[in-house]
Amino acid sequence: MTRFHTLACGLLLALSAAPCLAATPSATEQRLRDSIQADQPHAIALLERLVNQNSGSLNIAGVTAVGEMVRAELEPLGFDVQWIDMRATGRAGHLVATHTGKGRGKRLLLIGHLDTVFEPDSTFQRFVRNGDNATGPGIGDDKGGVVIIVSALRAMHATGTLRDADIKVVLTGDEESAGTPLDAARANLVAAGKWADVALEYEGLIVDGGQDFATVARRGVTDWEMTTTGMTGHSSGVFGDGLGYGANYELVRILDTFRRELPEPNVTFNVGLMVGGTPATLDAGGARGSASGKTNIIAERAVARGDLRTLTPEQEARARTRMQAIVAQHLPKTGASLVFEDSYPPMAPTDGNRALLAMLNQVNADLGLPAMGEWDPAKRGAADSSFVAADVDVLAGLGAAGSGSHAEGESVDLTSIPRQALRSAVLIDRLSRTPR
Known part of the structure; x- marks a missing residue:
């Protein structure tokens, strides 16, 4: 199967999660896999640093510090990183990082957040690892997702596939408790959605009955x-x-x-x-x-x-x-x-969102990874991806697998980080080479 055929299959199967026949990963995609695996010590160390810095939504200094940690990861990859001060809304700010490619492929928006529900007065403050499991405040929601974004982009940079890609990363600093007025608090994210062709959101991966699920719809909250x-x-x-x-x-x-x-x-x-x-x-x-x-x-x-x-x-x-x-x-x-x-706002299920899931499942088939189902939106909470859903196709829930979100003992399966980073790196690469 040619690469053109692989790309076409993912796009044509817009209404089905079933992939075309699996193809052998390209040499580049195999290098992406190898790079992500080799980079795991860096990814886990970054996760530990992020978790150990308290960034409760109201902790302006802490959220800013986490933003600076992520800046240090993205600037060496060629991203122009801007800090959008949002203290006028009662919150710290947002990180917006832009990588300018050749402008030929899909423009990609990657969404996550820097803040957590755990403020400095919480007794739950530290990263603790036990084998392939780790606990810590915000480790899955959403610092594991941030690490997956960084890991995927580092692998793309190492293999040369990032060079031509047009990517914008928006990490909000108030997802768990939005600043006011809301229009001002989400203006930068909405603008990024209008710029993009595709949005990928890195809230936690749903795993149920041993199967991974992606999210093509989220309910809105009023x-x-x-x-x-x-x-x-x-x-x-x-x-x-x-x-x-x-x-x-x-x-x-x-x-x-x-x-x-x-x-x-x-x-x-x-x-x-x-x-x-x-x-x-x-x-x-x-x-x-x-x-x-x-x-x-x-x-x-x-x-x-x-x-x-x-x-x-x-x-x-x-x-x-x-x-x-x-x-x-x-x-x-x-x-x-x-x-x-x-x-x-609601993120309604659309043909475009389901086409992205079909394309991701083609990636899964080609890489020998399990296919991902479509998760029931009634079982998920709201997320920042909803603010761009009116303007762009969205695939959500691409972060780390874990449990106990928003509660002491929140945990992440560390083996899900390279799996999710590989899925993302290959999907981003293919999308960035798909004509607009």
Whole structure:
């Protein structure tokens, strides 16, 4: 099978994860494999350094320091590395690294993030290795993914395949807790998506039942806050014409109607916090609340906060419309308002995204690696790749395999790093030589 045939197979099988017949890896691709294997001590040492530097989203100095570590890896490979200061949004900043090739092949955007959920006051702070497994804060989400990006690009540089490639790496510094306003916090990533032809995202690899899975779709997240009001007074008048039902009954009516009427495939609706009484308030930031009341007082005010997750923009718009209609059907003597706060847009499954998975599975077949399935988007969280999905084809979940993300004991299977780096290096090489 010729190289042209190999490239064509991956593109033609746009709607199938099945590869064409396997071809023998080229001499260059074999050199990529050898380079990645030889470079593993460097990759693991880099992972340890990144993990041991705390970079909780709110730790501006720590996130900046991790960015400088990655800069030191990419600049020697010929990347122009820029630090985008984002302190105006309350966060450290983003690393944007650009490699300029010949402009003939696909322009590639590689996405990851520098921050973690573990702030400096966490007791979980250090990299610990036990054979082929290692634990540490953010080791899989997303410092393992960052190391895979670096490892793949170092191998391409060593074999000469990076020279002609047009690549932009965007590593955000606030993926786990985005700065505000969100439009400003994601402006550089959105611009990179408009520049690119293909985006590859390096959040954690899903492994289930011994099989690797890639991600062609992610649900978006929209936060919401609902406030209900009622007439307060002695509880003996509840349900009556004078005082009505009170704020708490109105809140419960709305939430229970959401529960009964909103569900459809790939839609979830969560209530994360609710308070009600006379009075009831939320603290700044909306993560804590307080309420007062007595059993014989009708509640004057209630507040609830949660999120809505959907797979497509159309599904989100439909859910929002239905939610507002439900809110508007007030119980007697009550009122209610519902406010949405945009967060992560949906990354819908598209033919283009599935074509990338087909091309990756052709790489897997040619390299003798297992084929990768398509992971259920209802089982994944949101990620930065969603911000570019409206403009570019995306393949996600190309990072390291592990477990326990966002919890103490978070771990990574170190053997997944060379496997993922090899898949990426060959896929990037082939895409960079595919005409735009």
